[in-house]
Amino acid sequence: MAGKTQGRSRRRAVPWVVLGLWVAIMALAMPFAGKTGDVQQDRAVDYLPASADSTRVAKIQEQMPGGEATELVLAYHRDGGLTAADKATAQAQVEEIAAQHKLTGTPEAVPAKGGDTLFYPVASNEPGTDEKLRDAFVASVREVADGEGGLSVDVGGSGAYAADASEVFNSLDGPLLYTTVAVVAILLILIYRSPFLWLVPLIVAGVADALSLAVTYGLHQAFDITVSGQSTGIMTVLVFGAGTDYALLLIARYREELRVTERPLDAMATALRGCGPAILASSGTVAVGMLCLLAADLNSSSGMGPTAAVGVLCALVAMITLLPALLVLFGRRVFWPLIPAFGSQPKQRRSLFGAMGSSVQRRPLAVLATSAAVLGALALGAFNLSGSVKQEDSFTKTPEAVRAMTTLAEAFPERSAQPITVLAPAGEAAQVLAEARQIKGVAAVEQGRSSDTWTELAVIAKAPPQSAGETATIEELRDKLETSLVGGVSAQQLDLSDTSARDTTVVVPIVLISVLLILIVLLRSLVAPLLLTAAVVAVWGAALGIGGLVFEPVFGFEGSDPGLPLLSFVFLVALGVDYGIFLMHRMREEALKGQDTPTAALTALRTTGAVIASAGLVLAATFGVLMNMPLVQLVEMGFVIAVGVLLDTFLVRTYLVTSASMALGRKVWWPGPLSKRPETGGGALPDRDREPAVLH
Template identity: 60%
Template sequence: MPFAGKLGDVQDDTAVNYLPASADSTRVAELQESMPGGDTTDLILVYHRDGGLTEADRASAREHIAGLADAYQFSGGQRPRAVDSKDGATVMYGVSLAGMPDEEDQNKAVDDIREAVDDHPEGLSVEVGGSGGLGADANKVFETVDGTLMFATAAVVALLLILTYRSPFLWLVPLLVVGAATVAAMAVVYGLSQAFDVTVTGMSSAVMTVLVFGAGTDYALLLTARYREELRRYPHPYDAMVAALRGCGAAVLASSGTVAAGLMCLLAADLSSSKGLGPVGAAGVVCALAAMLTLLPAILVLLGRRVFWPLIPAYGSTPAKRRNVFAAMGGSVSRRPVTFLVGGVALLGALALGALNAPGDLKQEDTFTNKPESVSAMQTLAKAYPEQGSQPITIMARTANADAVLRVTQDHDGIVRAERGRSGEGWTEISAFAKDAPESAGEVRTIKGLRSELVAIDGGKALIGGASAEQIDLEKTNADDRKVVIPLVMLAVLLILIALLRSLIASVMLVAVVVAVWGAATGLGGLLFEPVFDLKGIDPGLPLITFVFLVALGVDYGIFLMHRMREEAIKGASTPQAALTALHTTGGVIASAGLVLAATFAVLATMPMAMMLELGFIIAVGVLLDTFLVRTYLVTSASLLLDRWIWWPGKLFRRQAPRPAAAPAPERTAEPVG
């Protein structure tokens, strides 16, 4: 508990932690932190009155700036100047505050400034935006995420467990154990941050919480269902639990192994937030596994059979005969396996085409699903100053050639103005404003053009950063990371599957179908994000993160099904019989597990940030597709069609090989007597 409570102290949502480690914009952010006064807090104060600003409005704005000059240190030591819009209805001040390297101090400064400028003439709107305002609004979201997310997730899991177990007591056991696993995971992540300097962000902490609840509950459902089954065969709960662990322990270990290995592949990413998410998420999965294989069995054995009241599994009894939906599904698949296989693949392919309709990359102003003050300020600026950018492009030049860099920047066609800022440790800061709106195609061309021109200046490379340059670097880095991480994830998952199932064919099939599910879920998001959820873009990091989670988590249900299928085949059942038996026996528990995991990730969609909504939606939809379409129909129909080839080249493939017909015995003739 003491270490878990310290996780918030090491959580860091500064911009550098969400940037590529090797990008120019990241280096600019780091150099700004080392400048005199530390990292700057860049704000834009926007004053607007419909019909035009009055003299009283302008006097109020000047008074606010004077008050800021008394309370804060401006970067470069100069007061910001007013920039009027052409229609005279808006004036903006670009404010860069120095001397606040601590994130908490920056957020407090934004809150204090918003409170100070709230004193203004009636009818005048005053908004505080800029990258500093956006950062403060984002931090407010993350401050409330942990508690809200944990309680919401716990409530969803509790409801689904009650519906699954239909017992007034049993649902409490896995919920308490997964709560203990969450606390343990928070403590472990704190330790990782202290020992190995692992980056912990608000996003990675939130995802870890959901992952522990979702994956941990899945393991609890699988183990408890097998334990209930074994209690009918063994008189003592201890023996029944040993048999349950022996029966499903390997599947649970492989399941958690695929998730942990997939997440650890994120260490190969260049994006700092993705790299940090790997060990943070893996720690959560390992803690969930440890709790479900130690604490949960111990509690269940101590409570005995009565924990299942009123549906207590008596020794020697048989479960009540009920219509099994999954047995009926298996019967349908066995009659028309080709139809179900082709139809399922066609459906996934059709859904994947929806990705072609996806909106473009997410802009900073569209980060939130609601509209905080910083976003409203940016929208006001976009209308008032369509002819120029409202946020600076930051250029860090070697002090020896800063004049040359400044001249090239000022002469560039896409730049309205550029001015020298702070100097320190051999670097000089230059702030430039583009003609085009932030993150528009025109500003992107300007930044890329400047980077090309500034490379040619002698005296050392000039670096370009700022919010828009960071977005450019994010998009490129995410594309590069996908090329590295995705093959690693597929290889890691494939190797674990081969080790568990002893079959190359079955392992390749499971990886192929979960990749197809990721494509279908992403395509469905592309169809719905803008028209239904009113999202203006997709976070550049979303494809990689959702791929890692859906492949690692989605293959779990295939593992549970195929492991039970292999168990039945070892007992002597033919492959078709084993496939239908596995579907019949694991269908209910895997369906419950899929619903729980999908529901826990769907909780992320309630968070007021576009990235969280998109992440929660795609993973929840992918898990549901995997649970009710892929595992039930595609994997089962493919297993029926492949028959013993599903186990190639393992022992089961050779064991089920058709034996050659015995040669007919020669006819015997009666021998003469005597």
């Protein structure tokens, strides 16, 4: 008797031990979590692979005399024409900037033919490669360059653009976190209808987010993975979205067990045994899918792979250890006012998903054909996606650097205000300069810095920056100047687009094969995994198609992010397979009990419907938070993933997968043992069936 009492006491101590371990873990992790922002790299060149021409140019420039120069353009404009006083003001301001900073050369005014605009090119090596010094230099120049009385002054150029982009990325963390927390909190309150319960998974998700930031910082220090504002932002969304999904599934099962088990600790142990394997399989699939991004050449994509995987795994660990411990310690009262009393029965209600499943059962082939046709029609919208978004169009609100470049593009239509950088071998500089001037799209070529091995040339294109004409000029420069390297902002954007296209062709098959193999092992079948994989690919195509229909006409975007197809594919396939696993795993359980395939499909839909619908809404809403961010690439990413999750939750899982399973019958489990069992002929379950939803 004493042994039993001691054993029971030790078990009761387990939640306290788990809580204590988490307190210790967070005490160690928090100092490192705050350092993640210090190692973020958000320049275009940081996203590119080391082998790209534009990356090599940027690295070589850092080693040239004076280091990397921060290049600015001061654009002065007055509608109706600049006055003599305006020109004197501009000259005085440039002289003041030159007195405050060590500039590379003396800035000279370049007036436009119309007389309403002039600009000064300003460059300095003072900041070098230090981003904080660069941002301080840009801020200092902007403080001096100021207009009044109708004279507008904007500071642009690559240095100013980088500073504006850095400011935007650095401002993401706070608003993104607060908005995500608010959205998840509202949804949890609506789902649980409890003044206390919603706080528990939200706090645990916050702990998981802090831990994932600390681990990400550690990975950067150990393996030099690229950490960007985009990757950490998406990681936060993924932690709260996926983590809350796991919490919804666990709490729903825990609530059920509390009705048939007297002690909360025993109820939680049973709940973990019941839904733990599905949660582990789900999170493992997502993590593997994310890690497939390591095969990408683009540093931003390959860095996002381990970052996202870390987020999912931290969410998993927190939700199956810390969350259970807290729920057990709080006891049944955490569910107040809807406390699941021991021995009570849940309220019986008509199953919405059961009714939907019954409608599928009547005409499975018609439902299957209709669902496939709808997804196929939506996917056609992807052909409406415009070309890669230009650098100046990548913000939802126009920063000063973009205003400056727009002003110059209108005032100087005959030339680009953004030079293309060519690095020529030192002994061939004169020859390369002469050859560059002969290229059709080149307006002018100027020689700059030199080192023992390289000479820098600034090539001015006739076409505007990042236009089709300038792209053709860059490609011709690379083709004709075989011994030289061509870089600069526009070349970086071109390399970004080309590398993204290459990564898509490489990573997509790897993701598909990896996910398919995992599903085959989990479901012990070949047909069911192929069905789920085809379904999530269809969801991706449809979501991307909807994006193509609304990005330009509704949102007013002038292009799409080159990395959107790949990243949205990885996220939608990995996350979409999650819900498919929950549905098919339950269907297989029912089939093993002897139910025929239609009945097993209906039972699976009834028993998983509300929980997964709630999880899908939370996940879609968290990714929807990205649509409130000031960067076009994040808005597009958030929209496509949110729409894809909703399609998967309410169309694909409910209708397409269910109808296909009914139409295939036992063949859905081929070649596993289940496929060889004869159908029992069991009919549909009654319409009124208890549905273990989180809303009870």
